[in-house]
Amino acid sequence: VYVVGGGNSAGQAAMYLSQFARRVFILIRREDLTSTMSAYLIDQINGTENIEVMPHSEVIEAHGSDRLECLTIKTGDQSWKVGAAALFVFIGARPYTDWMNGLSRQDEKGFLLTGRDLALDKEFKKNWKLQREPFLLETSTPGIFAAGDVRSGAMNRVASAVGEGAMSISFVHRYLEEV
Known part of the structure; x- marks a missing residue:
């Protein structure tokens, strides 16, 4: 069993999984x-014998037909395939939004404000220049959308992030109709 992530959630998951799995690897x-x-x-x-950090x-590929069968792991310049029964990903507790350089409004933890949450932001009315309200996943910069764990108030589940990503496509099309 492989666990990706270095935060407390990943550690707690590894401890739990170590009760059932022969080996648990934390990447x-x-x-x-x-x-x-x-x-x-x-x-x-x-102190847990069957956990290895x-x-x-990092995992660079997952392979399998009907289920996960193996992973390609990269360490430094080397990569190799390993058999894997399960992969648990615990990343994204901290948003990596620094690259936006203040382009879109963020909450106090750095998560991007989108849609209705923008209306609650005290700076929203000063900065929003369009006649319409922002689309559900739209940031404070018209035409920039956020989906998944980087969004303030996100569900922090893979299925939710995938769904939001799919939804954002329709919002992008609606935005492009305006410009």
Whole structure:
């Protein structure tokens, strides 16, 4: 069983899964867990014989026909395939929105404000220049849409993110009809 992520959610999942799986591998991009996970949880993981932390590692492909059969893992310049019965992804607890350089309004934690949540933002009326309300997944910058965990108030579930991604396509088309 493979767990991707270095936060507390990933650590708690690994501890739980270790009760049922023969081996649990935690893949993290960093050197270790100290900057992203609570010390008590790191101690528990280090004390659990069937959990292994794989630093500087990431999943680059998942393979299988009717179910997951193997993963391609990359560590540094090397990549290899491993058999895998399950993959649990626990990433996205912190949004990576710095690259937007203030282009769209964010909440206090850095998640993007979209749709109705924008109307609650005190800066919204000053910055929104269109005659219409923002579309459901539209950010404070008309034509820029956000879906999934990066959105303030998101469900933080893969299925929700996929659904929001699909919904955003229709909003993009509606926006393009305006311009």
